[in-house]
Amino acid sequence: xxxxxxxxxxxxxxxxxxxxxxxxxxxxxxxxxxxxxxxxxxxxxxxxxxxxxxxxxxxxxxxxxxxxxxxxxxxxxxxxxxxxxxxxxxxxxxxxxxxxxxxxxxxxxxxxxxxxxxxxxxxxxxxxxxxxxxxxxxxx
Amino acid sequence: xxxxxxxxxxxxxxxxxxxxxxxxxxxxxxxxxxxxxxxxxxxxxxxxxxxxxxxxxxxxxxxxxxxxxxxxxxxxxxxxxxxxxxxxxxxxxxxxxxxxxxxxxxxxxxxxxxxxxxxxxxxxxxxxxxxxx
Numbered sequence: 001x002x003x004x005x006x007x008x009x010x011x012x013x014x015x016x017x018x019x020x021x022x023x024x025x026x027x028x029x030x031x032x033x034x035x036x037x038x039x040x041x042x043x044x045x046x047x048x049x050x051x052x053x054x055x056x057x058x059x060x061x062x063x064x065x066x067x068x069x070x071x072x073x074x075x076x077x078x079x080x081x082x083x084x085x086x087x088x089x090x091x092x093x094x095x096x097x098x099x100x101x102x103x104x105x106x107x108x109x110x111x112x113x114x115x116x117x118x119x120x121x122x123x124x125x126x127x128x129x130x131x132x133x134x135x136x137x138x139x140x
Numbered sequence: 141x142x143x144x145x146x147x148x149x150x151x152x153x154x155x156x157x158x159x160x161x162x163x164x165x166x167x168x169x170x171x172x173x174x175x176x177x178x179x180x181x182x183x184x185x186x187x188x189x190x191x192x193x194x195x196x197x198x199x200x201x202x203x204x205x206x207x208x209x210x211x212x213x214x215x216x217x218x219x220x221x222x223x224x225x226x227x228x229x230x231x232x233x234x235x236x237x238x239x240x241x242x243x244x245x246x247x248x249x250x251x252x253x254x255x256x257x258x259x260x261x262x263x264x265x266x267x268x269x270x271x272x273x
Contacts, residue, residue: 023185044245049171054183055217109218112216
């Protein structure tokens with residue numbers, strides 16, 4: 001993720017806090033779809049964002065903790081999405097997976113995230129949790 | 141709460157649950173094959189239902205499956221994991237899993253992950269069944 005996309009102040013932020021339980025992921029999917037639609041992404045791009053966010057949420061839930069926060073941040077040239085877990089850290093080596101592993105849904109999930117958004121990064125916070133930060137660029 | 145409003149809320153709630161849920165229907169086909177019809181969304185919450193259906197079939201000795209994804213609107217990595225797990229199990233018995241998929245967004249996910257190289261993916265159930273038997 002380039003420095004501008006990562007650090008640029010968001011003009012608008014939509015925040016959703018869900019319990020770290022599988023049954024709430026669909027609600028977050030709906031929410032991020034609505035935000036992406038509001039920002040004029042195409043239907044195909046909205047589907048990409050929806051799946052990437054869902055995969056990030058599954059990844060965050062697997063880390064443990066009692067909740068996951070989803071922040072959708074509108075920036076000048078796209079949508080920055082921060083998935084904040086309150087469990088263990090995201091494994092950097094997992095984020096860097098570049099090929100689909102036939103035997104692992106988790107690896108597939110990370111692989112899909114990297115394929116569906118323009119950039120992926122992670123920030124480890126001082127409280128031990130991790131922010132998985134994705135950026136989807138609006139078509140120029 | 142007025143009865144009509146309460147009923148309306150209950151109906152809406154039921155519809156929403158249906159929208160975000162998955163329906164699984166299993167039926168027998170010719171040549172010791174079974175077809176699994178799926179509709180709805182396959183995600184981390186609903187995929188155990190699919191896993192149970194596929195596992196039950198394999199436990200009963202059905203090793204040739206067609207999984208019809210035509211009415212599936214969404215699938216994530218956990219759903220893909222269930223399909224891969226099922227394929228691995230049936231292959232141990234010389235069987236196979238073919239998929240029916242016409243939704244471009246779902247097809248795209250199989251393309252991105254390279255799973256098009258692992259599964260037989262067909263535009264119709266007839267074609268998927270013919271390729272099995």
